[in-house]
Amino acid sequence: MLAGLALLSDGRQQRLALRFGAGAFRDDEVFDSANCPPARYLIEVGRRLLEMAPNARRLMIANPLLPISPEQLAGWVPPVLAVPVIVSDAKGFPLAYCLPRWMVEEEERFLLLLSTCDAGLDQRLLGLVGGCEAGVVGVPKLDIGDFPIATTTGWFMGRGRQEMLRTCTIAALRTMQRRKVWRDLPLAAYLPYHAGSLLMLNLAARQVPNGFFAKEVICASYRDIVEACPSPLEPVPLRMPWLPRDNSVGELEYLAHALERLGPEVRESHFFGFLRYSRLYNRTPFHLVDQMKFALGHSMRHETDTVHGGQPFARDKADLPIRPLKLLFHLAGGWKLKSYRADKAAALLMALKSLGCELTVIDRPDLERFGARSVNSDDTAFLTAEVRAHHIFIGVDSFPHHFVRHSLGWPTVSLFANTKPCNSDARENPDYRALVGALPCNPCGAEQHCPMTGREDCENFAQPHQVVAAILDMARAVYGFTEAS
Amino acid sequence: MTVRILAFFDTAYPGNWSALRQARPQSRRYPALNWPSSLGTYDTSQSEQMVSVVGLAAAAGIDGFVVDLTATPEGYRSGAETLATLCRPGVFGLAFRWRCGRDAAWADEQARPARARLLIEALAAHKSACLDGRPTLIVEDPVALGDIRQATLALRTEAAAAGLAGFRLLASRAEAAEVTGLGFDAAIDPGPADWGSCPPSNKPTGLDVLEIQAGLKDSVELTDKFYPYQLFIFSRMINREARGKVYPRVFPAYFDWAAHPEGGATLLVNGDADKGVDHYMFGLFVENAISWADRNFVEGEKLVFVESWNHWLEGSQIEPSVLDGDQVYQTVKDAIDKARFMLRSRGAAKNDPLDEQTLQRLRQICEAAYAAAGIKP
Numbered sequence: 001m002l003a004g005l006a007l008l009s010d011g012r013q014q015r016l017a018l019r020f021g022a023g024a025f026r027d028d029e030v031f032d033s034a035n036c037p038p039a040r041y042l043i044e045v046g047r048r049l050l051e052m053a054p055n056a057r058r059l060m061i062a063n064p065l066l067p068i069s070p071e072q073l074a075g076w077v078p079p080v081l082a083v084p085v086i087v088s089d090a091k092g093f094p095l096a097y098c099l100p101r102w103m104v105e106e107e108e109r110f111l112l113l114l115s116t117c118d119a120g121l122d123q124r125l126l127g128l129v130g131g132c133e134a135g136v137v138g139v140p141k142l143d144i145g146d147f148p149i150a151t152t153t154g155w156f157m158g159r160g161r162q163e164m165l166r167t168c169t170i171a172a173l174r175t176m177q178r179r180k181v182w183r184d185l186p187l188a189a190y191l192p193y194h195a196g197s198l199l200m201l202n203l204a205a206r207q208v209p210n211g212f213f214a215k216e217v218i219c220a221s222y223r224d225i226v227e228a229c230p231s232p233l234e235p236v237p238l239r240m241p242w243l244p245r246d247n248s249v250g251e252l253e254y255l256a257h258a259l260e261r262l263g264p265e266v267r268e269s270h271f272f273g274f275l276r277y278s279r280l281y282n283r284t285p286f287h288l289v290d291q292m293k294f295a296l297g298h299s300m301r302h303e304t305d306t307v308h309g310g311q312p313f314a315r316d317k318a319d320l321p322i323r324p325l326k327l328l329f330h331l332a333g334g335w336k337l338k339s340y341r342a343d344k345a346a347a348l349l350m351a352l353k354s355l356g357c358e359l360t361v362i363d364r365p366d367l368e369r370f371g372a373r374s375v376n377s378d379d380t381a382f383l384t385a386e387v388r389a390h391h392i393f394i395g396v397d398s399f400p401h402h403f404v405r406h407s408l409g410w411p412t413v414s415l416f417a418n419t420k421p422c423n424s425d426a427r428e429n430p431d432y433r434a435l436v437g438a439l440p441c442n443p444c445g446a447e448q449h450c451p452m453t454g455r456e457d458c459e460n461f462a463q464p465h466q467v468v469a470a471i472l473d474m475a476r477a478v479y480g481f482t483e484a485s
Numbered sequence: 486m487t488v489r490i491l492a493f494f495d496t497a498y499p500g501n502w503s504a505l506r507q508a509r510p511q512s513r514r515y516p517a518l519n520w521p522s523s524l525g526t527y528d529t530s531q532s533e534q535m536v537s538v539v540g541l542a543a544a545a546g547i548d549g550f551v552v553d554l555t556a557t558p559e560g561y562r563s564g565a566e567t568l569a570t571l572c573r574p575g576v577f578g579l580a581f582r583w584r585c586g587r588d589a590a591w592a593d594e595q596a597r598p599a600r601a602r603l604l605i606e607a608l609a610a611h612k613s614a615c616l617d618g619r620p621t622l623i624v625e626d627p628v629a630l631g632d633i634r635q636a637t638l639a640l641r642t643e644a645a646a647a648g649l650a651g652f653r654l655l656a657s658r659a660e661a662a663e664v665t666g667l668g669f670d671a672a673i674d675p676g677p678a679d680w681g682s683c684p685p686s687n688k689p690t691g692l693d694v695l696e697i698q699a700g701l702k703d704s705v706e707l708t709d710k711f712y713p714y715q716l717f718i719f720s721r722m723i724n725r726e727a728r729g730k731v732y733p734r735v736f737p738a739y740f741d742w743a744a745h746p747e748g749g750a751t752l753l754v755n756g757d758a759d760k761g762v763d764h765y766m767f768g769l770f771v772e773n774a775i776s777w778a779d780r781n782f783v784e785g786e787k788l789v790f791v792e793s794w795n796h797w798l799e800g801s802q803i804e805p806s807v808l809d810g811d812q813v814y815q816t817v818k819d820a821i822d823k824a825r826f827m828l829r830s831r832g833a834a835k836n837d838p839l840d841e842q843t844l845q846r847l848r849q850i851c852e853a854a855y856a857a858a859g860i861k862p
Contacts (some may be wrong), residue, residue, distance in 0.1 A: 021822075022818075022819040022820075022822035022823045022826070023821040023823050023825065023826020023827070023830075024825075024826065113688040148528070194591065285822075285823035285824075285826050285827055303829070303830065305824070306830060307766070307831030308831055343855070343858070346854070346855075346858040347851045347852075347854040347855045347858060348851070348854075349854075350854035350857055350858055351847070351850045351851045351853075351854040354850060354853075354854065359688045370858060421827075421831075422823075422826075422827045422830075422831065425831065427830070427831055428831050434831075436720045436776075437722075437723070437724075437725075438723075438725045438733075438773055438776070438777035439719060439723060439773065440718045440719060440721075440722050440766065440769050440770035440773050440774070441715065441719055441766070442769065442773055443769075450549050452715065452716065452719050457644075459723055463851070464851040464854070464855075465844065465847040465848040465850070466726075468847045468850070468851060469843070469844055469847050471841075472847075482576075
């Protein structure tokens with residue numbers, strides 16, 4: 001559902017049709033990443049067109065948000081080809097971009113700032129980038145209408161999301177108009193308020209040294225994450241609290257406040273690339289690190305480009321006596337459905353206690369009565385110290401799991417339920433195991449209540465005896481632990 | 486080797502195209518039957534047409550078809566002669582299903598040894614086309630076998646005599662424990678009509694009954710069973726491990742009203758009538774079933790069954806269609822791609838699992854822990 005035309009100097013056209021890949025890495029597929037703006041796909045189609053037709057003079061690329069075929073594109077090739085031209089619908093929604101070849105080859109970083117939902121803004125942006133007047137050609141009979149929140153091709157791009165893209169484009173236009181040396185200004189990744197996402201971004205940035213971005217906007221309270229898991233992206237601290245999880249503040253509102261809060265000096269010395277979700281992140285089978293790598297500029301054409309194809313980022317283990325087996329649990333995710341059910345947790349802890357294990361739980365004082373010590377953890381230094389004092393970490397799909405496994409490389413048993421393991425787990429190894437049930441509703445996307453049962457917990461977690469088995473299995477493989485030892 | 490995906494395939498075309506064309510719903514609540522699009526109304530005996538069918542199935546990642554062995558007075562026929570010529574070891578293969586409850590000749594106890602021989606002969610005729618070289622026979626409705634242990638022994642004896650190495654005998658049952666001790670290697674989830682895994686959504690009241698009897702209301706509320714798709718598939722996959730070695734059977738929808746003109750149909754409608762099949766949930770069903778099969782079965786024993794490639798009369802087909810285009814087909818293809826990518830990329834260095842005895846002990850410890858905590862699991 002992505003299309004492009006290579007317009008050759010002799011008047012011929014070469015057509016390209018691509019679809020979002022699901023893991024087979026076929027030649028006609030594009031890596032499916034949720035964490036990049038639609039314009040990132042426009043760049044990718046441009047790269048493929050140049051690969052297919054190295055002598056193309058101009059490239060006509062369909063708006064990635066729309067299911068357009070190359071044949072439809074061919075009917076919209078604008079008559080005037082001397083300048084960048086946007087083909088738009090009756091109300092100014094971009095249908096396609098007709099760009100000179102050099103712009104696609106040399107200005108990818110600025111093409112990433114195209115809104116892809118406002119032809120007027122994009123026309124101004126292309127004009128400034130190209131140093132010429134860009135044109136808009138209308139298709140008056142076509143009106144895209146209200147773009148839905150979620151589309152059949154996996155876009156998550158309702159009105160609020162579109163406004164966020166527009167906001168980033170407007171900020172870029174202002175900077176270009178106010179700063180003469182705007183071409184030298186860095187591009188900062190806007191992904192400030194999810195600890196897990198920030199961690200994945202930093203891990204990804206290490207693998208994409210020549211990407212689009214030089215900086216990253218982060219909530220100032222996440223500095224410890226950047227210190228514990230550094231990346232080549234220089235942090236731009238944002239002195240604002242995280243986005244509340246109760247939806248009391250919308251993401252658009254937060255973005256507007258964030259740009260305000262950063263102040264004119266920072267605002268006008270950076271471009272901001274939108275790296276929050278533009279697509280439904282849990283539909284793709286790819287790891288969030290890989291999704292971030294694509295967002296940063298890597299084309300992700302081969303399976304070997306993915307993190308699961310490579311070695312772990314880090315690997316370490318406890319230097320402790322084998323007995324007692326010390327286990328650290330994080331059983332409360334950010335959402336109710338990500339949290340391991342209290343009665344199952346009780347059975348799990350009591351069973352392990354009866355096997356002589358020493359247990360610590362993070363942020364779950366209610367589980368102390370089942371034989372565990374409870375600790376509060378709100379910074380990575382404390383978490384690191386606790387991890388190092390335990391043989392194995394057992395965690396739900398949340399930041400501590402990602403940090404412990406991907407940054408510290410500690411032996412980890414992960415507990416997934418209503419989210420897909422493949423988006424944030426690690427390669428299966430003697431020191432890593434992801435446990436999940438078989439329910440066909442995974443991933444459901446719900447946060448507080450199960451859409452099937454209405455309850456506040458997910459039935460897709462592994463049973464306590466399966467978790468105990470995985471822990472003992474790992475203890476045996478990594479530390480030589482046996483119940484008798 | 487990975488999880489093998491097999492789709493049920495009806496060889497009775499072109500004959501069934503006319504049945505499909507003539508099927509008329511007796512109720513407004515019956516979903517419309519669909520009609521083939523890109524593959525057309527093929528003839529399963531025509532090689533060039535079957536090349537397209539097998540090619541499209543293989544392109545989606547489907548490893549083979551399950552074909553019915555249908556009873557005739559003389560023996561059993563599969564209609565898979567042309568398909569068999571297109572099978573290639575390791576690429577595409579066949580498995581077989583026998584609906585013994587519909588086999589009138591089997592009802593005669595005296596005839597069973599001879600029928601077992603004929604059945605295995607029909608299977609052996611396609612020996613070289615069998616998936617991964619392993620002849621596989623699914624017995625639908627195994628209760629109709631009569632003395633099950635004796636029947637499976639007879640089938641196994643005949644298979645050994647016919648030189649069918651690696652003969653695999655599966656029973657359509659929800660609980661493996663009910664059949665593995667009776668000579669079957671494993672079970673496969675029964676079809677939607679044979680196992681309503683959750684309660685039907687239609688529960689006619691007394692008033693409904695009176696109104697139906699008075700001719701004021703559609704009688705299907707009384708005669709047929711309607712199931713909500715999501716709950717139906719959810720119920721099939723919850724705590725699956727506890728059911729033992731039972732292969733998942735996944736389906737996009739199922740409505741067999743064409744076979745029940747007098748009522749008694751099973752209707753598992755996935756999505757809205759005006760929007761077609763909800764392919765998203767179906768995709769997750771396929772994807773999660775494959776991942777589960779990989780985690781729970783040993784190498785060479787990892788199977789998932791898709792109901793169906795072309796059971797158009799039951800609305801379960803995944804072939805491209807007039808009403809759904811290629812969306813259902815693409816959903817299966819994407820789900821298989823995703824699941825296989827996950828399996829390839831995540832599972833290279835698996836630990837040896839704990840033995841069953843240890844697992845059982847841990848289960849008991851956890852149950853005791855539940856009890857000690859005063860919590861009901």
